[in-house]
Amino acid sequence: MWDYSEKVMDHYRNPRNVGKIDDADAIGNAGSLTCGDQLKIYLKIKDGVVTDAKFQTFGCGSAVASSSILTEMIIGKTVEEVRKITNKDIADELGGLPPEKMHCSVMGYEALEDALKGYVDKDEIDTAYDEINKPKTEEKIICTCFGVTENLIWDAIKQNGLKTVEEVTNYTKAGGACGKCKSAIQDIIDTYYHKEKKDKAEEKSSLSPAQKILKISSIIDNKISPELQKDGGDITLVDIDGNSVFVKLRGRCSGCKNSTLTLKAFVESTLKDAVDKNIEVVEVN
Numbered sequence: 001m002w003d004y005s006e007k008v009m010d011h012y013r014n015p016r017n018v019g020k021i022d023d024a025d026a027i028g029n030a031g032s033l034t035c036g037d038q039l040k041i042y043l044k045i046k047d048g049v050v051t052d053a054k055f056q057t058f059g060c061g062s063a064v065a066s067s068s069i070l071t072e073m074i075i076g077k078t079v080e081e082v083r084k085i086t087n088k089d090i091a092d093e094l095g096g097l098p099p100e101k102m103h104c105s106v107m108g109y110e111a112l113e114d115a116l117k118g119y120v121d122k123d124e125i126d127t128a129y130d131e132i133n134k135p136k137t138e139e140k141i142i143c144t145c146f147g148v149t150e151n152l153i154w155d156a157i158k159q160n161g162l163k164t165v166e167e168v169t170n171y172t173k174a175g176g177a178c179g180k181c182k183s184a185i186q187d188i189i190d191t192y193y194h195k196e197k198k199d200k201a202e203e204k205s206s207l208s209p210a211q212k213i214l215k216i217s218s219i220i221d222n223k224i225s226p227e228l229q230k231d232g233g234d235i236t237l238v239d240i241d242g243n244s245v246f247v248k249l250r251g252r253c254s255g256c257k258n259s260t261l262t263l264k265a266f267v268e269s270t271l272k273d274a275v276d277k278n279i280e281v282v283e284v285n
């Protein structure tokens with residue numbers, strides 16, 4: 001039996017904003033009855049602010065609770081703020097969901113994204129015109145059993161830090177029936193983490209000298225020093241000159257016969273990993 005938070009139970013038993021808005025400014029759909037869950041969300045928007053939101057859902061208690069809390073989260077917010085809401089925000093607002101039910105929060109996010117995709121603010125008309133005239137590219141379906149697209153899987157991985165196919169199944173349902181799509185899901189996970197690694201490497205190489213100093217100092221204070229303190233030692237940053245980082249070991253680390261090992265295998269390798277592979281750590285007395 002799954003463990004539900006009080007808030008999930010409350011929104012399931014007393015769902016807010018159930019129904020339909022006849023003159024809605026934006027409508028979004030997610031899921032399908034053949035897949036077991038479906039959500040339709042209606043938004044009323046005035047001067048760029050969501051003034052009302054209602055939903056109709058066919059699904060389990062978590063789907064009802066996710067949809068209900070989502071409507072509360074967006075009423076009163078600007079469209080720009082609403083566009084930033086992720087499935088993780090929905091689950092967090094509910095006080096968490098069991099892993100196997102995270103797909104309900106993803107369904108909320110997906111319906112919201114669908115509604116805003118179709119919504120055009122008056123100020124955005126020119127941009128929208130360009131969008132409409134752009135050649136349409138069909139979204140690639142990865143899981144035909146549940147109609148889950150590549151974009152949705154990518155977003156779920158990115159927003160929730162998913163690392164395994166099983167986690168992707170919990171969050172999106174993809175892979176939860178015949179399983180034929182599992183290798184394609186694994187490919188998306190591999191591509192995502194390869195890209196993230198590349199992005200981080202590019203971010204590292206684009207640091208200005210001042211940003212580099214700040215980053216080194218922050219890593220020493222927040223990551224390296226606390227680790228050394230656990231064994232009664234510590235470290236102080238003395239100076240930075242290009243890629244040379246001068247430090248002083250303190251407490252138990254000072255004069256320890258393993259200090260060179262600590263400096264090279266821990267301090268230097270942590271900084272190389274996080275900041276620049278050319279960093280060299282030098283101990284001063």
Ligand code: FES
Pocket residue numbers: 142143144145146174175176177178179180181182
């Ligand atoms: S194609 Fe994804 S479970 Fe069947």
